[in-house]
Amino acid sequence: xxxxxxxxxxxxxxxxxxxxxxxxxxxxxxxxxxxxxxxxxxxxxxxxxxxxxxxxxxxxxxxxxxxxxxxxxxxxxxxxxxxxxxxxxxxxxxxxxxxxxxxxxxxxxxxxxxxxxxxxxxxxxxxxxxxxxxxxxxxxxxxxxxxxxxxxxxxxxxxxxxxxxx
Numbered sequence: 001x002x003x004x005x006x007x008x009x010x011x012x013x014x015x016x017x018x019x020x021x022x023x024x025x026x027x028x029x030x031x032x033x034x035x036x037x038x039x040x041x042x043x044x045x046x047x048x049x050x051x052x053x054x055x056x057x058x059x060x061x062x063x064x065x066x067x068x069x070x071x072x073x074x075x076x077x078x079x080x081x082x083x084x085x086x087x088x089x090x091x092x093x094x095x096x097x098x099x100x101x102x103x104x105x106x107x108x109x110x111x112x113x114x115x116x117x118x119x120x121x122x123x124x125x126x127x128x129x130x131x132x133x134x135x136x137x138x139x140x141x142x143x144x145x146x147x148x149x150x151x152x153x154x155x156x157x158x159x160x161x162x163x164x165x166x
Contacts, residue, residue, distance in 0.1 A: 003018075003019065003020050003021065004017065004018070004019040005017075005018050016030065016031055016032070017029075017030055018030075018035075020035075022037070024039055024040070024041075025037060025038050025039040025040050026038050026040055036052060036053055037052070038050050038051065038052040039051040039052075043058070045128035045129060045130070046128065047059065047060045047061075047128060047130075048060070048061060050072075057072065058130065059071065059072045060072075060100050060101055060127075060128075060132070062100055062101055062155055062156075069098070069100050069155075069156070070100075071100035071101070071132055076097070076098065076100050076134065095140075095161060095162050095163065096158055096160075096161055096162075097122055097123065097134045097136075097158075097159045097160040097161075097162070098156050098157060098158055098159060099125060099153045099154065099155055099156060099157040099159060100125075100127075100132060100134075100155070101125075101127045101128070101132075101155050102127060102152075102153065102154050102155050103125045103126050103127030103128075103132070103152075103153060104125070104126045104127070104150070104151070104152055104153070105123060105124070105125055105126075105147045105148065105149055105150060105151045105152075105153060105159075106124045106125070106126045106131065106149065106150075107121075107123065107124040107149060108122075108123050108124075108145060108147060108148060108149055109121050109122055109123065109124070110122050110123075110142045110145060110160065111142065111145060112142055112143065112144055112145055113141070113142060114141070114142045115139070115140070115141050115142075115165055116136045116139065116140055116141075116142065116162075117136070117139050118136055118137065118138045118139055119135055119136065120135060120136045121133045121134070121135055122134050122135060122136060122142070122159070122160045123147065123159045123160060125153065125159075134159060134160070136162065138164070139164075139165045140162035140163060140164060140165060141162065141163050141164075141165050142160060142161075142162055143161045143162060143163050144160070144161045145159075145160050146158050146159055146160065146161070147159050147160075
């Protein structure tokens with residue numbers, strides 16, 4: 001892994017992430033804050049286990065063309081590579097909730113027209129023997145639901161579309 005200097009947006013707030021690899025892990029800082037060490041390893045299902053100051057969390061990383069999708073803590077983040085090859089930016093996916101991996105839809109918690117709060121679970125996807133909860137990054141209105149319970153979905157499949165609540 002190479003050092004990363006990236007930005008992403010959560011709602012209307014932009015944040016800057018710096019990541020420096022170490023032997024057996026990574027050191028992260030957000031918005032110039034204190035650098036925090038994390039141990040990183042692969043699990044038996046091909047995902048990533050991240051051990052840090054707050055405990056252990058599982059992450060799933062998938063490459064789709066020039067994009068890298070990271071499912072972590074109930075949110076999906078999209079990173080795009082710049083022409084120079086460095087990771088340039090990342091944005092929390094807000095309006096289009098997509099499948100971070102191939103799997104099966106085990107629950108759909110919303111319907112078209114619903115207004116959801118930040119952090120509300122929209123869809124639960126089962127993949128690699130784990131449930132992954134797709135959540136709203138901000139208060140949003142559901143404009144369409146593209147999947148049903150029991151459906152098989154491919155990596156990157158559109159699950160739900162959202163719009164900001166005015």
